[in-house]
Amino acid sequence: MKEKDYTGYSAEQLLEDDFFMKSFFHPTDESQAFWQEQAHKDEVLAKEIVYVRVILCSVPYRKSTFSSEDKEFLWKRISKTNNKKRLRKYWYSSVAAIFLLLMATGSFYYAKYHKSPELTAIERVQKPECPVETIQLILADEKKVTIEDNNSHLQYNKEGELHINTQKLNTSRKPLTNSNNKSELVYNQLIVPSSKRSFLELADGSKIWVNANTRVVYPVTFDEKQREIYVDGEVYMEVYPDKERPFIVKSKKMDVQVLGTKFNISTYESNQEVSVVLVSGKVNVRTDNSIETVLDPSDRLTYEKGTTDIKKVNVENYISWKDGFYTFDNECFSIVLDKLSNYYGKKITYSGAVGSLRCSGSLNLDEDMIKVLTGLGSTMPIDFTIEREYISVIVKPQK
Structure with missing residues (x-):
């Protein structure tokens, strides 16, 4: 198939081509290089490829959103059609029709503001409207459990029984049922302020x-x-291996799929940049622009504004927070301040001169923010002032 010459192909022909569709939904380095070469040879084809990719990105598609009910319904529909080639041709023709319709109404505008993919059940769980000051567990029946311990320990056994700091919590674990009397998963939320x-x-x-x-x-x-599970924020995970049931960490900008591994994911919805640091094993990261990347140990993937970057890092600097410390090794001070701002929930402003400073060391997260900043001020040329809404950090004036 790859020896085929696509010179002169139109958008409709590309949409009906098996190899092109496979290359789009399951890209490889080889297939991407092939299409780049084809586009380089034919300027008209290059434009058609861009148009097709625009329309396919505009069609809500998310592999991971198919529930068992969706698959059952789809299979019944497929079973009614004996001629699979006819079914496939009908699908591609439908996509081509959508393409022509959107092109007529301004495909580029639609691509920029296209509909969000359909949310899965776990993504539809509502976030609390009001911020919390203590650790809070919100149960499926909307019962709220306040946990005063700043380093709480929650543990479920195989039957779903919950213990908080070794004390058993009586909760209802009965599965919910939908309109078809099929059981649905019961979701809880853990909110850490x-x-x-x-x-x-x-x-x-x-x-x-x-x-x-x-x-x-x-x-x-x-x-x-x-x-x-779904995460808004930062977690470090050690996933129990189960080849029959892959583990997926969902977030607003990326999904991470694993079988059994250790990794850190930072995916605050309020931040532009999200990241994954792999400690051991392997993970597959799928970003919201449908690009998939497999990470190896010590890889740190960052994703911001549609761009992915991967670097080798010292993983201890990214997971030490779980033990109550932030460690830094010749790090830009801007990154240190941003992490402290995230952790303590207090906005920190600083100039470019402050942000470009370099620092190494370890910060105790069990201390309050003022004590941490005071300690930094004793080892770095900075001063800070506390305002009502934020903390301002400046370069210490030279005497």
């Missing part, structure tokens, strides 16, 4: 260290075919 951390062990044995200003949505017990 600023300056606090928590630990959560799930029913399958997977362990999650939860950083400050983080929300984790998870089922009491997992589905038989896959394990899935």
Whole structure:
């Protein structure tokens, strides 16, 4: 198929071409190089490829959103059609028709403001409207459990029974049912506010260290075919291996799929940049622009404004927070201040001169923010002032 010459192909022909569709939804380095070469040879084809990619990105598509009910319904529809080639031709023709319609109404405008993919059940769980000051567990029946311990320990057993700091919590674990009397997963939420951390062990044995200003949505017990949680914030995970049930960490900008591994994910919805640091094993990262990347140990993937970057790092600098410390090795001071701002929930302003300073060391997260900044001021040429809404950090005037 790859020896085929696509010179002169139109958008409609590309949409009906098996190899092109496979290359789009399951890209490889080889297929991407092939299409770049084709586009380089034919300027008209290059434009057609751009048009097709615009329309395919505009069609809501998200592999991971198919529930078992969706698959069952789709299979019944497919079973009614004996001629698979006819079904495939009908699908591609439908996509081509959508393409022509959107092109007529301004495809580029639609591509920029296209509809969001359909949310899965776990993504539809509502975030609390009001911020919390203590660690809070919100159960599926909307019952709220306040946890005073700043380093709480929550543990589920295989039956879904919950213990908080070794004390058993009586909760209803009965599955909900939908209109078809089919059981649905029961989701809880763990909310960890600023300056606090928590630990959560799930029913399958997977362990999650939860950083400050983080929300984790998870089922009491997992589905038989896959394990899935949602994260807004930062967590370090040690996933219990289960080849029959892949583990998926969902977030607003990326999904991370693993079988059994250790990794850190920072995906605050309020931040432009999100990242994954792999400690051991392998993970597959799928960003919201449908690009998939497999990471190796010590890889740090960052994703911001549609651009992905991967670098080798000292993983200890990115996971030490779970033990109550932030460690830095010749790090830009801007990154240190941004991390402190995230952790303590207090805005920190600083100039370019402050941000470009370099620092190494370790900060105790069990201390309050003022004590931490005072300690930094004793070792670095900075001063800080406390305002009502923020903290301002400046370069210390020379005497």
